[in-house]
Amino acid sequence: MPFDWMKIPYSLLTLFIVVNYGFFLNALIQKMGARAGRRYGIPIWQNYVDMIKNYGLRSSITHGAMFYLGPVFRLSGGVGLLLFVPTIYGSYMFSNLSFAGDLILALYFIFFGTLGMALGAGESGHPHAAIGVSRGLAQVSTAELPFALAVFAVALQYQTLSVTEIVAAQQGGFLQWTLFTNPLAVAAAMLGFLGSMMRPPFDVVIAPQEIPIGPPTEYHSAYLALMQTNRAIFPIAKIVIYMNLFFGGASDWPTFFFKVFLIYLWSAFVGVVFPRFRVEQSIRWFLIWAVPLGILSIILV
Amino acid sequence: MSVRDLLSPFAAWKNLFRDPVTIIDPLNDRPGAPRYRGFHQNDMDKCIGCGTCETICQNGAIDMLPVDGIETKQGDSGLRPRIDYGRCCWCALCVDVCMTKSLTMSNAYTWVESDPDAFRFTPGVDKKHWDNAELGYHRPEEHQLMAKVRLPMGEMEPETRIESFAEIVNGYTIEQARLEADRCVSCGLCVATCPAHMSVPDYIAAVRDGDYERGLKLLYETNPFSGICGSVCTHKCETTCAARHDGDPIAIRWLKRHIMDQVTFEQCRDIVGGPRPATGKKVAIIGAGPAGLTAAFDLAKLGHSVTVYEAFDKPGGMTRWGIPEYRLPYARIDQDIDVIRSVGVDIRCNVRIGKDILLDELHNSYDAVLLALGLQLGRATRIPGSEHENVRKAVDLLRQATAFEDFGPPRQAVVIGGGNVAMDIARTIARLQKKEFGRVQVTLTALEDLAHFLADPDEVKEAGEEGVVILDSRGPRQVVIENGQVTGLKTWHVKAIFDEQGRFAPSYDETDEQMHAGSMVIEAIGQMTDVSILGDTLTEKLTWNRGRLQVDAGGRTSEPWLWASGDMVRGPDVVSAVADGHRVAQSIHEMIAETEQPK
Amino acid sequence: MRELHTKLKSLFPVGDLTEQRSNLGFVTVPQEHLRAVLVHLRDREGFTHLVLLTAVDWLEAGQFQLTYLLSNRTAGKDLGVRVMLARDGATMQSIHDVWPTAATYQRELREMFGIDFPGSPRLHEEFILEGWNDIPPYRRDFDTLKYAQENYSERPGRVTHDPAAHMKQKLNSGGN
């Protein structure tokens, strides 16, 4: 298959849209959380300002090569994830670089950033970062497990490993969505989703009251700005996968924005009103509630 | 764990649909509460710079600083508190303790500055945006950190005291004195007002601590007539007392008296410390009144040989001959003078200059001569009829009364004058009348209205209680003489005492004429010095100023060997005379030291 | 309170009772009997709660007063047990095994007053201060203002005037 060079500027356009939407959405969700606390919260453009500020700080110190590479890995994880899944179903412009086996790649990318981060943070030499990393890896592993199981269930269900094809299979009314065709898998995945969004009850990794603030403790200035950028891309990219796999994908931008918002909101909806689990509690919780669901969904398929 | 535990937390989201409770513009929408203790304000008109705020501030945040445009005057130090907001903790103790209620707090609370040295300011002087704030902490009326009211001085009932010349006031008990001394805030505003600069706060502190020995020492540092002053001082200090602005002034005079009451003569003598090694220099002092004896005391303490010449048979000057016994018992005068004698002062009574010894002789045999003659002659009103023999001068009568001479107390007397001497004579006559006739018939007429009497308000009140009829704003017109006998005094109502330029020029309402019956009219309108002893030659040589001997700051006249002090150059007041005595002694001592130096 | 005192007096050579309130009294106990008295009060008299342990420096008398304040909650009574110690080389037996919480108090007393409690756990670890290089600060002969002025700088430019002196100088220097 000859490579379509035009895909590159188009994917960059996607990236641009997603970054901005990510910033917007982050702030919006933060504002909603603030409303639950009976206040207004940050201005909607605050995250941009923060990012510019962090890029604009004059000094930065390093703890070694991996310390540099951590945010870079993380960002490339986010960007990579985004670029290899189709954003808008049926759109040539926004199908990105998706290909037949992209689902496996996507799963890899989800983990890739975390690993990079772990290595970078580990090199920062801060005990809190080290503890955060060990917690994070343990928890993310178990949180990804139900998701992976759900993905397998879906893959089995649709007999394909291409995201595009999975989306295609869900077209034709919302009853065709995996949500309704395989609710157990979706449930397992959504529980796993909670775990991967770093919000309560599964934010023990960055818990400010315990290990402020976990892996990124030592990160600052431009490193932090890089991570902030990633924070705008990565959740959206992840949500795109969820949306494509379980919620019928999106065939135009408004649908995309709406669905992403709703899925994002789900984590905040739970996150604002619950405290956090201890790491062994959350692992246990995933193993007891989410993983069986995932296994069950595979079995049922 | 139940389903409820899973679902109930989501109730938090209901706030999503409620308006936030945030204050939209917290910088402008939130004035401090009406009682808020914000930044300080100080009312410059009220502040007297007493520094009590500085004393109470536990943070050492307040400095007292002179301020341009605010003069130091009696009762106002001219200093103003400058507050260091690098220290302040907004406890408002300074506001609570402020003697004049001038220091308050506004409800402003925002002050941001890059320069840390900018946080020092003098409220009321340095312009600040909260200067005109009306809300804020002011001391509530009933919130008192110290007693407002002076402890009443126990005294005899008018009915009892009129019977005799026994002293009226009892003096404070130790308990009372401590309570009264406790009211003092030790600001020291009174010190400058006291002519003798007695260390008032310190001796009041001594009373508070019950350490009379220390108090006595402090008294004798500045005033060898403390016993006398404790009874009859004009206590100008009390007019500048910081406590006066919100409550009664401290009874400084009575506390001084209390110290003297608590100590014995021996203690006084020991504190003073006996005669000093002699310097061989000799000083003659004419007049054994407060000024002369104070100078004598000081000079004797410096080791000079001092001789005091007194014309009368007992020393004390006007304190003895001018002040009635019920105000100042003679024993107290004797004690003070005995202490002065104990440092080696030689007092020679019944020696009249010009008669028994000549001034020139003194000039020749002493290194310096001090005139401390006092005011022995009464001034005359010169109204028609005042030449009559039954129109008397108050000073003369008082002297006669002191000497127990019978001058024939009148059945009915009229006193002209509104000063302390007028009160003294009125009350003396009243006592004599009571003793002789069983009833008091004394009328006192004064130019001033009651509010501006020169006499001490207590005196006026007590005189009234004793049956003296006090008529204010009456100008004497004529002594009525019928058949060679004085029958009374005619007076007019006074419209104004001073003219527009502020000169003494009484104007009268002639339609309002009154007749005050009396067989004796007593003039008590002022005194003057008998300068006849100076002799013509000397009088000629000396420089005079409006009838008074001109002296320099040290009391030295234009003749280098001659000094003058006391009432004759200052005006009548014991404590002023004492102060003058110190000054003159200092001047004389300096002169002596100077002449010795070349050797 | 008095009953208790009489009972104590029959058992130990305790001093007189100072009855501050009907439910608060103070007794002085000789140093060597303290432990026995405390254990007795705790086990027999219901004074199970050690409210505080602190010291008072009577510099003039050359003594430290240790106050062990005990409380009997059911009876609503408090008893302060005083021990007078010589100030020089002050040493006292530790009671951390009677009340574990006393160890903290003893650590503080060692640091702030320089009273030694041999055997008390972690006694010589720094508790409140860090790098302290002067005499223990709660002793009366330690002058905190002097220390502060020597070690820290104040903002310059502060002057003040005594009102009395200022007035004397202003009003009377020129000779009145």
Next chain:
Amino acid sequence: MKDELKIRVVKGPDGVEFEVEPLKDYYCEAAPTVMPAAYIKVVEDLFNWARSESIWILGFGTGCGAIEMRPLMTPRFDAYRFGVQWRPTPRQANLFVISGYLSTKTLKRAIRSYEQMQNPKYVIGLGSCTINGGMYWDSYNTIKRLDDYLPVDLYIAGCMPRPEALLAGFQDMKKLIRAGKAEGANLYAENFEWYKANQKRVIHDWDMPDYNW
């Protein structure tokens, strides 16, 4: 110095012994240097604007004043509206609010936290205590003038300053930053020796590295 801070020899899991110097952070030994502003003025202005609109406060409550931070973070005053946020780690914070008095023990931690912050960094002194000792002017354990030890940009009067006064302080801080006048970090670097000398004069137990950021 505490035992665990002394240089010691440690035996690794592979049996090799090596020396550990706990006070030494092997990657951060550079003394602070003056960091110039961006060469292009427009860029610096943009950065200054962003810095002023995104103030991250170090969540280190050094003294009493810290209690008034709580209302600022919460609905009543909601400082987040004004671009003010709190960060738990000094690395990410820009503004250090010294909330009142500093005992020497805290001063040590405050200095270290300050040095770990990145240039440009700002300090606000809260209340009397930071200006001239406040009510602890005669205490043996608190510093009297904060500007002897750290460069301070702003002071807010009060004991303690109310949240509203703090907000006013933040607004003034923004103005300073926007005007490019908040160069405390460079000031610190320029006068580094002086600051260190002052700090060492009061911190007797100096068991931390001179450079650590």
Next chain:
Amino acid sequence: MTQNAPFFTPDRSQYPAKKADGTLDIDIASGKYLKLWQGPNHPGITGNMSVELTVCGDEVVEGKTHVGYLHRGFEKLMERRTFIQCFPIVCRICVPEPDFNEYCYAAAVEELAGIKSPERADWIRALILEMGRINSYMMYLGGQAGALGLGVIGQWTTYARDLMLDRFEELTGARIYHMFIMPGGVRDGLPEGFDKRMEETLREVESTLKDVYDVMFCNAVFKKRTVGVGYIDPALVDSYGITGPNARAAGVAKDVRKDQPYLIYSQLDFEPVLGQDSDIFTRADVRRRDVLVSVDLVRQILAKMPRTGPLMATVPNVLHWKIPRGETYIRGECSRGEYGYYLVTDGSGYPRRVNVRGPSYTHAVSLLERMIVNLNISDVASLMVSLHTYPPEIER
């Protein structure tokens, strides 16, 4: 351990091993252990203090409380301040609930000087103390939830506390350090319309508490994190000097307001709140219910207090107030437990010695150090908050 503990929790009480002399056998150099400092610059610490943790994996094997970061030497400073000058400084000892310092100090001075504060002043004092208690508890509830990542509770409770601070402001003239209870009485009476605004505030407090109950106390995850964690054995209560809600949650009805009623508490109608097993959850719940008691007490006080009468007893001139030799101890029940002042006078114008007994002294040092062992690092912050400690009252 409590029966609520998960069944597969192994018995760790013998771990880490002890050496022969009783100290823990911890060899840092072995690489098995990690030193971890919680504080002072740490969001999970209650105020400016720190805990030095030695951890093995996620488990704490040793904890040492370090205080002194807020040490100003109050007890020394007071020795060189006159009795009235001490009055503004004492409240600084405890920031979130300063009034107990003012009350205990004032009462101690009054007792030794033989002064009786007027009855109306006593009522106002009690009112202020109860208002302060509500504030302190509200702050605690937010902190307890926040320590576990439930930030929204802190938003609500701080708002309610802010409203109460407004009431403080209009009554006392200051928000945090009220400096209102003076030796001799109080500064002023209630302002106009105070009762009405107070009632509105109390309603807001109650409705906030209702929300807090729904979201925090009926919360599966919160329960999971707090039930059975940080258990205090009632037997420890006396030997560790535990007071206040920490003791009451263990079922010991220690409440100075009942045991030795001070001010006007004997005229008020209330029962101390008790709990069953003193784990973190019970302690939080006891405190939540205690707020309701305080709300009720404030209402009672406002209904019963005299509206006229003197507010200050006659005191000697405060500038040179001397108090004869004596010593006394005054205690009050603050939100954290027994707060007390031990005052010794020597006849001079200055206190001879003041010792402040803050409840945190035992709670945060000896008790915390004992309870922290074998705990998960994640629970350290939560445990510390649940003991409700404020460092300034430990080191003063």
